[in-house]
Structures are given as structure tokens and as C-alpha cells.
Amino acid sequence: MLRDKDRYLNIVLVSPSIVAVLIFIYGFIAWSGRVSLSKWKGLTPDYTWNGIRNYLDLFSDPRFAVDIRNTLIFTGVFVGGSLVLGFLLAVMLDQGLRGESFFRSLFLFPMAISYIVTGVVWRWLMNPAMGSRMSGLNLLFANLGLDPLVNAWHTTPKWGMAAIALAAIWQMSGYTMAIYLAGMRSIPHELREAARIDGASEFQIYRRIILPLLAPVTLSALIILGHMSLKVFDLIIAIAGKQLQLDVPAIYMWQATFDGLFYARGAAIGMILLISVAVLIIPYLRYTLKTDSQP
């Protein structure tokens, strides 16, 4: 048990951080919420009450509908691709091969690179130019005789977001591999041995034993990758710039707020992003806290 004096000291030491978090995180969230309910347009603050008008306008805005569609495509391809690729890589590395640490480091390395650098490199790789100016992956495919794979990448109508997601998969699948591999290593070896004695094949062991036991790992990866994809901004800017075809809510928020000075609309988009991320994160945090507090 802490003495009263120690308890008092602890509160004093922690309070500056708590005050900073309350002001700079929750205070500014509340301020953004207030701005989103105002008529602020232009450089001069205008807190005239506008109710939920900005939100209603957004949901009837065709550009915001494109943003939602693009976000869904990006999230589906990115999260699905990272989970599948990460799991397959972890299964292969779990076989105790020679050179495992080399492959593990290689697959994890892209995570150390910023989204902007990844975006610039993948913009060069996914250059959609054809003919004499063909370069990057298209040139590689053409030289290898894989002409059906030559495509317009992120300039493809409708599915251009999937090409952007490819760069994100390259960056984050190593992370998924690492957490799946850590999860696999924590599963007692006796379980696999028992299954083998019962006549289970390796595929059945992974399908019926390993994968269900890795459900919490999958959930963690799903939440982390999911909230990253909802906030994606820099990767798209680095690969394609500001294009309506590849627009997402974060880019719309930037343009509405800083290019168009529609502060109230920008704040409304920010609040929608916050709520969509919170819908993912809060149940996960509650689940984690609950499982951590169990003896």
C-alpha cells in the first residue's frame, strides 16, 4: 500500500502530462467538434451555430461518397492483403528454415520507412506511362513477356485505390508477419504433436488449431491496420497527389480546411474520421483491458 505522501507525490508528478493530454488532445477534439457545428468559412473565426448542417451537407456531397467508396476499397485490399500475406509468410518462416532471421528482417524492413518515401518509390514503380516512356513495373513485365500484367496502376478508373493499397501492403505485411509469427511461437508445441499423433495433416493443424488460437492476433492486426487505412493521407499524396479519382476523407479534410478555408466543413470531416476510428478502437480497448485484468 502506498503511503499518503507517496500517493500525493505520484499525482503531482503525473498531473502535468494529464493536463497536457486534456488540453492538447481532448480539448482540441472538443474545439473541432464545436467548429464542425458552426458556420466558420474564411480566415476569421465564426462560431455561429449551424447545428448538424455541415454533416448533412457532407452526406449529400457526391465527393464525400467517392471518398467513402475509395476508403472502403483501400481498407478491403490493404487489410485483407496484409493479413493473408503476413499469415502466409509467418507460416513459411515457422517451419524452422535456415536463413529465417534474414527473411524476417527483410520482410519487416519496409516498416522502418515513412509512407512518403514508400509513396515516392512506388510512384516510380507504378508509372502508368506506355510506349517509349514505359518504366518501372510495366517495363519489367513487358521485358519478361508478361504483357497482360502491364496496366495503368493508380490511374485505373474505379480500382486505382487497389494499386495504392499494394504499396501499403508492401509496407505493413511484414508487421502482420511479425505478430503472427510471435503468436505461432507462443502456441505450445505439444498441441501440434498431439494433432500429428491423431493423424492431422499440416494443413489441418494450421486450419483447425493454429488459426483459431491466433484469433486475438488477427483481431489486433485487423484493428491496427483498419484504423491506419481510415486515416490514410500521405501515401496517396506521395503516389498520386490530389486527384478526385483517388480522394479519401483525409485529403478532402485538408483541401476543405486549408485550400478552401471551409473550416466548419473540414472539422466535420475530421469528426467523422474520429468517430469511425473510435468505432474500431474503443471495443478493442475494452476487450484488451478486460482480458488483461483477468487473473
Next chain:
Amino acid sequence: MKNLGLSKNWLYIPLLLMAIFYLLPLYVMLVTGFICRDRLEDNVEPATGDCL
């Protein structure tokens, strides 16, 4: 992998293919540091410096 009738060494084929997928952008990152931007992008003026 024995029950699948496969030797573990076969796993090096997909692993090496994946290694190429991960290494290619890193290679491009390294090599393009020495290449002029006008050779990479359409909308850039031809360079006059020492780049390749």
C-alpha cells in the same frame, strides 16, 4: 510439411519470390538516388548536373 509430401526446401521458392517483391522497391530507392529526376518523371526539366 512431410504430410503434404513436400520437402522444406521447396519453401525457399515462394520465400525468394517474396524477397524480390520486398527488395525491388528498396533497390529502386537506392539506385534512383543516382539518377536525374527527368529520367523518372515526365513533368521535370532535363537536368544539367552530375547525375547519371
